[in-house]
Amino acid sequence: MSNCEDNHIARQSWERNARFWDERMGEGNDFVNVLEWPAIERLFRRCSCALRDGLFSQSCIRASTTHPAS
Secondary structure, three states, rough: OHHHHHHHHHHHHHHHHHHHHHHHHOOOOOOHHHHHHHHHHHHHHHHHHHEEEEHHHHHHHHHOOOOOOO
């Protein structure tokens, strides 16, 4: 199979399953909101601090989001 055919098959599968996932997950669920996002935010803050550029912090400020220090 060519990449084009593979992409077409993947796209069809995605479209068939999209409605189910949209209805089931919506904008997230407790697992994502309570467990994943806080961990992802802590990881990004640490990476941003480690790189000494503060890109994540700057993004949070632009989005008017506050994040307490861990």
